[in-house]
Amino acid sequence: MTIRVVIGTVLIAATMMIVTFIMINEPARMTDFEAGFKGRSIEAGASLFQSSCTPCHGIQGKGIEGVGPSLNAADLFSGKRLKEFGWAGTVKDYVRSAIASGRPRASAAFANYPQRMPTWGQEFGGPYRKDQVENVVDFVMNWEKAALAEAAAATPTPNPNAVGTDINVQLPQGDAANGEKLFSGKGPGGSYACSACHSLEPNKTVVGPSVAGLATNAAKRKEGYSAEKYLTESILKPNEFLVQGFNPNLMQQNFGQLMDKKELADIIAYLMTLK
Amino acid sequence: MALFQLHIPILDDIKKKGLKPALLAAVDDSVVRFTAGLGINDIRGVLRGDPAPKPNPRLKPHADGFWFHMRPTYYNNLVQPLYPSFRLGWLSMYFMVFETITGVILMLFYTPSPLVAFENMLNIMSNVPLGLFMRDLHKIGAEGMVGVVCLHMLRTFITGNYKKPRQFTWFTGVILLIVTVALSFSGYLLPWDQLSLWAVTIGASMAEATPTPPPLDVLGQQWFGDPQFIGTMFNNLLRGGPQFNANGLLRWYLGHVLLVPLVGFIFIGVHYYKVVLHGHSLPPEAEKVGEDSAKRVPMDQRTYFMPDILTDELFLVALTTFILVFGVTFGGYHAPLEPHADPLITPLHTTAPWYFLWLQGMLKLGDKVLWGVVAPSVIFGLLFVIPYIEVGPSRRYADRRIGLSVGMIVIILTSMLTFMGTPWYAVSSSVDQEIVATLLPQTHPGPLRSTKVDQLTAGQYNAKDYKSAPTQGLQKLLEIYNNEIEHGKAKLPGVEGIMIIEDWQTGLKKITFRVVWNGGANTFSQDAYLHQDSNYGE
Numbered sequence: 001m002t003i004r005v006v007i008g009t010v011l012i013a014a015t016m017m018i019v020t021f022i023m024i025n026e027p028a029r030m031t032d033f034e035a036g037f038k039g040r041s042i043e044a045g046a047s048l049f050q051s052s053c054t055p056c057h058g059i060q061g062k063g064i065e066g067v068g069p070s071l072n073a074a075d076l077f078s079g080k081r082l083k084e085f086g087w088a089g090t091v092k093d094y095v096r097s098a099i100a101s102g103r104p105r106a107s108a109a110f111a112n113y114p115q116r117m118p119t120w121g122q123e124f125g126g127p128y129r130k131d132q133v134e135n136v137v138d139f140v141m142n143w144e145k146a147a148l149a150e151a152a153a154a155t156p157t158p159n160p161n162a163v164g165t166d167i168n169v170q171l172p173q174g175d176a177a178n179g180e181k182l183f184s185g186k187g188p189g190g191s192y193a194c195s196a197c198h199s200l201e202p203n204k205t206v207v208g209p210s211v212a213g214l215a216t217n218a219a220k221r222k223e224g225y226s227a228e229k230y231l232t233e234s235i236l237k238p239n240e241f242l243v244q245g246f247n248p249n250l251m252q253q254n255f256g257q258l259m260d261k262k263e264l265a266d267i268i269a270y271l272m273t274l275k
Numbered sequence: 276m277a278l279f280q281l282h283i284p285i286l287d288d289i290k291k292k293g294l295k296p297a298l299l300a301a302v303d304d305s306v307v308r309f310t311a312g313l314g315i316n317d318i319r320g321v322l323r324g325d326p327a328p329k330p331n332p333r334l335k336p337h338a339d340g341f342w343f344h345m346r347p348t349y350y351n352n353l354v355q356p357l358y359p360s361f362r363l364g365w366l367s368m369y370f371m372v373f374e375t376i377t378g379v380i381l382m383l384f385y386t387p388s389p390l391v392a393f394e395n396m397l398n399i400m401s402n403v404p405l406g407l408f409m410r411d412l413h414k415i416g417a418e419g420m421v422g423v424v425c426l427h428m429l430r431t432f433i434t435g436n437y438k439k440p441r442q443f444t445w446f447t448g449v450i451l452l453i454v455t456v457a458l459s460f461s462g463y464l465l466p467w468d469q470l471s472l473w474a475v476t477i478g479a480s481m482a483e484a485t486p487t488p489p490p491l492d493v494l495g496q497q498w499f500g501d502p503q504f505i506g507t508m509f510n511n512l513l514r515g516g517p518q519f520n521a522n523g524l525l526r527w528y529l530g531h532v533l534l535v536p537l538v539g540f541i542f543i544g545v546h547y548y549k550v551v552l553h554g555h556s557l558p559p560e561a562e563k564v565g566e567d568s569a570k571r572v573p574m575d576q577r578t579y580f581m582p583d584i585l586t587d588e589l590f591l592v593a594l595t596t597f598i599l600v601f602g603v604t605f606g607g608y609h610a611p612l613e614p615h616a617d618p619l620i621t622p623l624h625t626t627a628p629w630y631f632l633w634l635q636g637m638l639k640l641g642d643k644v645l646w647g648v649v650a651p652s653v654i655f656g657l658l659f660v661i662p663y664i665e666v667g668p669s670r671r672y673a674d675r676r677i678g679l680s681v682g683m684i685v686i687i688l689t690s691m692l693t694f695m696g697t698p699w700y701a702v703s704s705s706v707d708q709e710i711v712a713t714l715l716p717q718t719h720p721g722p723l724r725s726t727k728v729d730q731l732t733a734g735q736y737n738a739k740d741y742k743s744a745p746t747q748g749l750q751k752l753l754e755i756y757n758n759e760i761e762h763g764k765a766k767l768p769g770v771e772g773i774m775i776i777e778d779w780q781t782g783l784k785k786i787t788f789r790v791v792w793n794g795g796a797n798t799f800s801q802d803a804y805l806h807q808d809s810n811y812g813e
Contacts, residue, residue: 002324004586008593015597018604019408026404032810033401039806042783044614046804060779131393131615139780146781 038138045139048132056115061143068117069110074151077144084109091144096137100124161260167233171261174269182267192259192267197251200274208251209243215272231268235259311340313581321582333581345547349577350555350584351569359434359558363427364550365588367451369595370420371539374458377413378532385465387528389521392467393615400612411603414610417459419599421630424455432661432682435670436556440567442662444549447542449658454539456630461531463628464524470718472519472616473625475527477635479519481647483510518618556670565668613718622717623708624698632696633689639700706766707790707799710759714752714788715803720811722755723786728807731776731784738772756788767792782807 053061056068063070075081077091085107087094100121106113120126121133128136163169183194197207204210218227222241225233233240238251259267288297303314310318312335320328327333336343354360384399384406386392399406428448431437437445464475487495487505495504515522554569562568578584602608627635637646657664665678672679694700714723730748738760741753753774760772770792779785789800 004590005322005324008586008590011593011597015593015600018600019405022405022408022604029407030401030404033407035808036810037397037401039782039808039810040614042780042806043804043809046779046783046785047802050802129615130390142780142783 041135041138042142044132045135045137045142048128048136049139052120053136056117061140066112067115069113071140072143072147074147077147078151081107081109092137092141095140096133099136099140100126100128100133102126162257163236163259163261163264165236165256167229167236169232169261171228171232171265171268174262174265174267174272176266176269176273178263179266179268179270182263183270192255192263194267209246211271211274214274216275218271227272228268231271232264235264235267311336311343312338321585324582324586327579331579333579337580343580345551346580346584347551347554349572349579351557351572352576352578353557353561354555355578355583355587359430360555361426361430362588362591363423363430365591366423366595367420367427367455368543369592370416370423371543373416373596373599374413374420375536377409377416380409381413382532387465387525389467389524389616392465392524396466396468396612407609408603410610411608412599413462415599415602415608417462418629419595420455421459424452425630428452429682429686433672433679434556434559435675435678437662438665438668438670439662441549441553441556444546444553445662446659447546447549449655450542451539451546452658453655454535454542457535458531458539460628460631461527461535464519464527465531466612467524467616469613469616469620469622470611472618473622474627476519477625477627478631479510479513481634481638481643482513483507484643484647485509486644486648519616559670559672562670564671564674611719623704623712624702624716624718626698626718627696629693632694633692634696636692636695636697636700639695705799706763707770707792707797710756710763710772710790711788711799711801713759714756715801722752723803724805724809724811726752726805728782728784728805728809731786731805733776733778733784736774736776738774760790763790767797769794779804 049061053068053071056064057071058064058068061070061072063073070076073081076095079091082091082094089097098117100119101124102119103117105116118126120128120136122129182192194211199206199210200212202210202212204212214231215227218230219225221230221243222233230241236256238253239248242248255264285297285301288300291297292300303316306318307314312332313321314332317332321333334348337346337348338344381399384403385395396410399410403409431445431448437448460475460478464471483506485506487503491505492502496502498504499507501507511517513523513526514520515524515526553567554572556567556569626632634647634651637650640646665675667674667678669675713721715721726748730746732745732749734745736744736749736753738753738756741750741757744750744753756772756774760770763770767790770790773787773789773791775785775787775789777785777787783804783806785802785804787800787802789798791798
């Protein structure tokens with residue numbers, strides 16, 4: 001009998017130790033569980049999105065022009081789209097509200113989407129239970145990070161070797177062939193695409209003035225400026241001298257932050273070949 | 276002479292005996308009242324296993340106390356060891372109390388409404404400290420209780436304890452068996468996940484098959500425009516309407532927490548009273564045929580409840596609690612929780628809980644009315660009346676050859692029916708669907724969901740080239756896939772298994788299984804999404 005009392009007491013102590021062990025691990029386990037269930041919710045949402053949302057909002061929520069706007073888009077998650085029609089809550093609230101209760105009509109910013117968004121929540125006459133709406137919300141919100149990151153990557157980042165805005169800067173020897181690439185925006189390294197605004201045909205205005213014959217004209221434009229100096233100033237500080245008939249700020253103002261010395265020299269070398 | 280006399284006996288005692296002895300005496304007195312007869316020293320003696328003093332204070336609680344008056348003062352030495360009772364009755368009682376405690380804790384965090392029941396489950400598991408632990412314990416306790424109660428009944432049958440005069444004790448025992456099963460089954464629906472909905476749907480649709488006998492069906496047609504109105508009525512009662520709804524859930528909940536436990540506790544009282552009344556019957560070989568000597572225990576053959584039986588039972592409580600707690604912590608036992616209940620999505624294989632698989636097996640034999648309603652009613656009816664059928668006076672095993680043989684046959688039949696209730700028996704579904712269901716089952720996580728997401732490298736794979744898959748997890752998965760494809764070759768000519776993995780979203784992959792046969796003329800494909808945080812492996 002004594003042995004039973006001893007073993008029983010040991011077992012009770014062991015049971016209490018296990019419970020203590022569970023208690024210690026409980027906060028971490030609960031966090032894990034929450035993340036796990038969020039993951040499962042996203043999975044369920046992906047499945048629902050595929051069957052119900054893709055027909056209008058496109059695969060991966062990229063949108064179908066004129067049918068359903070893109071949901072996998074930075075302007076939704078940055079709050080820009082919400083501001084346009086005065087939504088005061090969070091993006092997640094908006095997504096939930098739009099899915100559950102639909103959109104009776106498109107906002108002004110999406111005038112070319114005449115189809116209305118149907119209601120999906122059961123409380124508004126749609127087919128989905130509350131938890132299913134929540135699943136789709138979780139799935140849509142899971143785009144947030146990637147969409148915002150993609151948008152951030154698309155905005156140019158400042159070049160650490162940028163030439164700056166000092167027009168008296170010493171430039172290395174330019175390479176006209178590379179300059180042409182940079183100017184025309186074709187091929188590897190062609191990232192400035194000056195030709196999008198500046199035509200190579202004489203007297204043709206796309207946005208900015210034509211660059212035809214610039215090698216001869218440049219030296220005549222500004223008193224005391226060599227052709228190279230004039231071109232440097234025109235690229236780095238476009239508003240300093242405006243060709244007649246063109247407004248200030250028409251040209252992109254930040255090339256000084258984007259180009260390094262070599263690239264500037266190359267472009268100028270190329271422009272100097274345009275006799 | 277004072278007008279008011281203040282009477283404080285403790286002060287007089289202190290004056291008489293001194294502070295310490297007087298206080299000790301007061302404490303001892305309280306303990307004696309609490310235990311209905313045992314003082315501190317008596318309890319110490321009980322725990323140390325000292326021989327009982329004379330007069331024996333350990334008999335007082337049995338006479339004066341409420342809890343101990345339900346237990347006999349002494350057992351016969353012959354029933355004190357593990358055989359013949361195996362303490363299964365005590366264990367059944369233990370589980371009943373265990374389930375009540377864990378159940379009440381779960382009740383605090385549960386609302387019986389289809390709108391929030393499932394959400395409550397998630398909350399219990401993610402937001403209530405020890406919530407998952409309690410849920411697992413409640414579930415493992417429910418399974419244990421069904422098992423222990425069945426074994427208790429089997430033991431009583433084998434040792435023939437239900438023979439005269441204990442027929443009615445058996446009768447109440449069968450009621451308690453039904454209560455146990457009803458408790459376990461009614462708890463199934465409450466989480467409101469796919470598992471609950473479809474398991475209980477089997478039960479409800481069996482009740483729906485209840486026939487309406489001839490004169491009533493004509494009247495039913497007249498009254499309700501429904502000749503099968505009895506079945507319809509049962510169905511509406513159990514589901515709350517033609518489909519499971521809020522009323523149905525509320526009914527199962529109230530049954531689970533109120534009605535069935537109430538019936539249970541009432542009949543536990545009756546059952547216990549009968550045990551004290553008739554005494555614990557001796558092992559069959561220990562008494563003369565036709566004699567019941569349980570109540571006449573010679574002085575030299577008595578084992579007193581205190582201390583031996585009591586420590587024995589408390590030891591079992593400690594041991595069982597430890598096993599249950601260990602089981603849900605390190606033993607890998609977890610109460611399942613499937614996706615939210617959805618009447619529109621029927622899982623590929625729906626099974627009843629294990630203790631009802633024999634019933635599901637019977638349903639596969641044919642007619643729903645015969646095997647789903649009539650047969651179970653007859654079986655439970657027979658259980659009630661066994662002691663009134665097997666009336667042979669001898670409890671000895673050698674004299675009960677027919678009875679024990681029938682018992683064995685019933686056990687074998689039940690095992691066979693249980694196997695027949697599983698999806699492995701006589702369930703026809705298409706081979707292609709089965710292949711995918713092995714990897715991507717609807718009722719439990721399965722191989723795909725248990726694979727780590729980072730093992731799933733995007734690309735297109737053929738099951739037969741499993742060896743050249745880029746990661747180990749993927750190789751394993753494709754090997755399972757390939758094995759299934761090999762099995763399916765007999766029925767699907769030229770079958771091939773394709774698996775496509777796509778990076779779908781941050782942390783999310785889309786996986787498509789496509790089974791192609793007849794040279795690409797037939798395909799079956801199913802897709803699934805897997806998120807890196809989902810953690811199905813736990």
